[in-house]
Amino acid sequence: MERMGGEVVWExxxxxxxxxRFRYDDGEEAEREIVEHPGSAGVVAHDGETLYLVRxxxxxxxxxxxxxLPAGKLDEEGEAPLDTAKRELAEEIGKGARSWQHITSxxxxxxxxxxxCHLFIATNLYDExxxxxENERIEIVAVPLSDLDPVxxxxxxxxxxxxxxxxxxxxNR
Amino acid sequence: MERMGGEVVWExxxxxxxxxRFRYDDGEEAEREIVEHPGSAGVVAHDGETLYLVRxxxxxxxxxxxxxLPAGKLDEEGEAPLDTAKRELAEEIGKGARSWQHITSxxxxxxxxxxxCHLFIATNLYDExxxxxENERIEIVAVPLSDLDPVxxxxxxxxxxxxxxxxxxxxNR
Numbered sequence: 339m340e341r342m343g344g345e346v347v348w349e350x351x352x353x354x355x356x357x358x359r360f361r362y363d364d365g366e367e368a369e370r371e372i373v374e375h376p377g378s379a380g381v382v383a384h385d386g387e388t389l390y391l392v393r394x395x396x397x398x399x400x401x402x403x404x405x406x407l408p409a410g411k412l413d414e415e416g417e418a419p420l421d422t423a424k425r426e427l428a429e430e431i432g433k434g435a436r437s438w439q440h441i442t443s444x445x446x447x448x449x450x451x452x453x454x455c456h457l458f459i460a461t462n463l464y465d466e467x468x469x470x471x472e473n474e475r476i477e478i479v480a481v482p483l484s485d486l487d488p489v490x491x492x493x494x495x496x497x498x499x500x501x502x503x504x505x506x507x508x509x510n511r
Numbered sequence: 512m513e514r515m516g517g518e519v520v521w522e523x524x525x526x527x528x529x530x531x532r533f534r535y536d537d538g539e540e541a542e543r544e545i546v547e548h549p550g551s552a553g554v555v556a557h558d559g560e561t562l563y564l565v566r567x568x569x570x571x572x573x574x575x576x577x578x579x580l581p582a583g584k585l586d587e588e589g590e591a592p593l594d595t596a597k598r599e600l601a602e603e604i605g606k607g608a609r610s611w612q613h614i615t616s617x618x619x620x621x622x623x624x625x626x627x628c629h630l631f632i633a634t635n636l637y638d639e640x641x642x643x644x645e646n647e648r649i650e651i652v653a654v655p656l657s658d659l660d661p662v663x664x665x666x667x668x669x670x671x672x673x674x675x676x677x678x679x680x681x682x683n684r
Contacts, residue, residue, distance in 0.1 A: 339568045339570070341570075347521065347523070348520065348521035348528055350520070350528070350530070350544045351544055352544045352546075352622075352623045353623075355521055355523070355528060357523070358570060360570055362568070362648065368570075370570040370571065371523045371524055371525045372570065372571040373525075373546055373571075373623075373624075375620075375623070378620075378622075395512045395535070396618075396621040396622065397512070397514075397531060397533055397541075397543040397545065398543065398545040398546075398621055398622065398623060398624055398625045399618050399621045399625050399627070400625075401618075401621070404618070404621055406621075411622075442664075442666075442672065443667070444666065444667045444668055444669050444672055445569075445571075445572050445574075445577070445667055445668055445669065446619045446620040446669050447548075447551075447619040447620060447624070447626055447628075447669065448569040448571055448572045448574070448577055448579075448667075448668055449525075449551075449569065449571065449584075450525045450526075450546075450548070450571060451546075451571055451620070451624070452571045452572050452573075453620055454572070455620075455669070475535065491615075493615075493617065494616070494617050494618055494621075495617055495618055495621055496617050496618065496619050496620065496628070496669040496670075496673060497669075499615065499617055499673045499676075500669060500672045500673055500676065503672075503673065503676035503677060503679075503680060504676060506676075506680060507676060507679060507680070510683065
């Protein structure tokens with residue numbers, strides 16, 4: 339598969355929409371629309387007893403307050419995903435962590451966007467100052483780790499499902 | 512949070528990009544860009560010994576052949592997710608299933624798109640005719656269920672990770 343070229347057809351704050359032309363190995367050519375995204379990072383943060391999640395209004399989906407991992411977009415300047423994860427944990431939860439482990443990275447919807455989401459587990463937590471500008475509509479939700487199964491059952495967000503199912507598998511290992 | 516109105520700013524084959532205006536409960540107003548998506552359905556299909564996945568080229572992400580669940584978009588006419596799942600299992604794997612179980616539905620990236628992905632487990636499989644038009648670039652990958660952990664470790668696609676981690680949890684219960 340060879341990329342023949344592309345053009346930006348729309349540009350906004352969430353990114354650009356690009357139309358790319360491709361030639362497949364069998365010679366056939368095709369066009370594909372792609373929503374460009376800088377990538378994102380999310381954090382499964384727990385202290386062995388309590389898991390720290392956030393609730394926030396999400397305009398695109400008709401869900402008043404989705405339960406999610408603390409997470410955010412990579413800075414446009416090509417921020418390292420671990421730095422994004424540390425920044426979001428501090429801004430949204432008001433915590434730092436002494437132990438960080440990368441668990442997986444995945445494409446959220448590879449049929450139409452290049453968004454790659456990087457997930458980390460953060461443990462050995464300590465208090466940091468939350469950023470009041472960033473989290474005025476974010477509610478911190480502290481969940482007992484013993485409630486992991488019902489939280490997973492009610493979860494409606496891809497990165498949060500992946501992170502909590504991964505945590506569940508590692509705790510039961 | 513109240514939606515005040517919106518306008519379509521770009522339209523293509525993958526859907527529309529809409530800019531919505533919102534008023535939060537505290538009176539502040541904001542705009543949000545949303546990529547509209549009809550939704551999707553994916554299938555964790557196995558016969559107790561073998562799991563059926565697909566490899567296909569994905570132009571938006573720089574990954575020549577991502578390993579994924581058989582899956583597809585809901586038809587624009589508001590197809591029921593289970594019907595999409597049955598259609599994709601037949602078209603991409605050439606199988607039907609006598610047992611279907613809905614496992615979860617989630618938003619792939621709720622910060623910028625309304626795409627909701629519905630996952631099903633399909634068992635008691637039987638052979639059906641694959642659709643040659645639909646799958647010329649799709650390779651069927653049959654994986655022993657005993658290889659679930661290494662497949663999960665290498666997986667880079669959100670719906671596939673959620674589906675296989677969910678399957679893993681249900682097999683170990």
